[in-house]
Amino acid sequence: MDFFKRLEEHRSLEKQLAWEGSFQDYLQIVRLRPYVSQLAHSRIYEMIKAAGVEQLDGGNKRYKFFVDEIFGLDRTLEKLVEEYFHPAARRLDVRKRILLLMGPVSGGKSTLVAMLKRGLEKFSYTDLGALYAIKGCPMHEEPLHLIPRELREEVAREYGIHIEGELCPSCRMMLETEYDSKIENVMIERIFFSEDNRTGIGTFTPSDPKSQDIADLTGSVDFSSITEFGSESDPRAYRFDGELNIANRGVMEFQEMLRMEQRTGQLAIS
Incomplete structure (x- = not known):
């Protein structure tokens, strides 16, 4: 393998896939490819399904997404996909639950999570896994959140999509101060999941417990900027760099969750 040739091809791919435009332009993409606005559970389910599904004897299924690294757990993985990710992708109540993986050492738990995270990174480079965000948003906000709540039902019906969620404080202020509340002019960009770049994947x-700071999950006030912005309630004085912030729209891994300090655990579950 010519490493430098492959490196150049990788750079070229990123340049080819890069996209930036106005919210008005983004709506045209949504009209043609409604799946770009799918929610996190749906994106993971589509990623798993896109790798292929093999029908086994007895009506069981083998999801090829897992076959290269996890062995002997076909039935367990089928239940995981069919009883959690599939109904969650359909926006049923199961999506509100935290997926807790329990089992013996070397049972494949960490491998499964790593596969989902690495898979999402690769999937976001594909057409089916493409996703877009408000440019400059620290939480990689879904652009459809710009649409006023009063108009969402009409837009959802026309475009065949589902709109869920509200603008984060940072985007709300940016909309007012930089775009004069004109959502059609807000700049949108294509993003790619990356744990290393802290985009859509948190751990x-x-x-x-004595040194654990809840800000590791939620972000914190940047006290050095309060003098500039005048108040700690100003969104610009807040650092949206907690793991929950950066994992928005993707996947969040809690390692050793049952060993969490009580206050932190309550936040994660609420």
């Missing part, structure tokens, strides 16, 4: 590992 939290509990540490000593």
Whole structure:
């Protein structure tokens, strides 16, 4: 393999897939490809399904997404996909639950989570896994959140999509101060999931309860900027860099969740 040739091809791919335009332009993409606005559970389910599904004897299924790294757990993985990800993708109540993986050491739990995270990174480079965000938003906000609630039902019906969620404080202020509340002019960009770049994939590992800071999950006030913006309630004075913030629209891994300090665990579950 010519490493530098492959490196150049990788750079070229990123340039080809890069996109930036106004919210008005983004709506045209949504009209042609409604799946770009799918929610996180739906995106994971489509990613797993896109790798292929093999029908086994007895009516069982083998999801090829897992076959290269997880062995002997076909029935367990089928239940995971069919009883959790599939109904969650259909926006049933199961999507409100945290997926807790429990089992013996070397049972495949960490491998499964790593596969989902790496899979999402690769899937976001494909057409089916493409997703877009408000440019400059620290939480990679879904652009459809710009649509006023009073108009969402009409837009959802016309475009065949589902709109769920509200603008984060940072985007709300940006809309008012930089775009004069004209949502059609807000700039949108295509994003790619990356754990290394802290985009759409978060990982939290509990540490000593005496030193564990809840800001690791939620972000925190940047006190050095209060003098500039005048108040700690100003969104510009807040750092949206907690693991829950960066995992927005993707996947969040809590390692050793049952060992969390009580206050942190309550936040994660609420």
